[in-house]
Amino acid sequence: MADDEDYVYDEASGEWVPASQLAAAAAQAKIVKDSAGNALADGDSVTLIKDLKVKGANQTLKQGTVIRSIRLTDDPEEIDCRHDTIKGLVLRTEFVKKR
Numbered sequence: 001m002a003d004d005e006d007y008v009y010d011e012a013s014g015e016w017v018p019a020s021q022l023a024a025a026a027a028q029a030k031i032v033k034d035s036a037g038n039a040l041a042d043g044d045s046v047t048l049i050k051d052l053k054v055k056g057a058n059q060t061l062k063q064g065t066v067i068r069s070i071r072l073t074d075d076p077e078e079i080d081c082r083h084d085t086i087k088g089l090v091l092r093t094e095f096v097k098k099r
Helices: 019-029
Strands: 007-010 015-018 046-048 052-054 059-061 078-081 089-092 096-098
Touching: 007 019, 015 019
Parallel strands: none
Antiparallel strands: 007 015, 046 096, 052 059, 078 089
């Protein structure tokens, strides 16, 4: 009986595991949550929960500011986003709440 499933070498465990199992584990490990514990995804809109001074821009983003179309990063504690006046803005998830 032939096994058609692909296997991937997992360097952490040192074993060959089914690719579907490894992909499911990676997706589960990368859950990004906002300050209230809600799961965030690419394209979500968030609201700032406190005033934030933006380094390098000499500007303060006020509490209640809506940030649209966020993008998740490799770090589950940071999101990449754009604001009308600030390009390349990275925010910590502890300062945002999902809309």
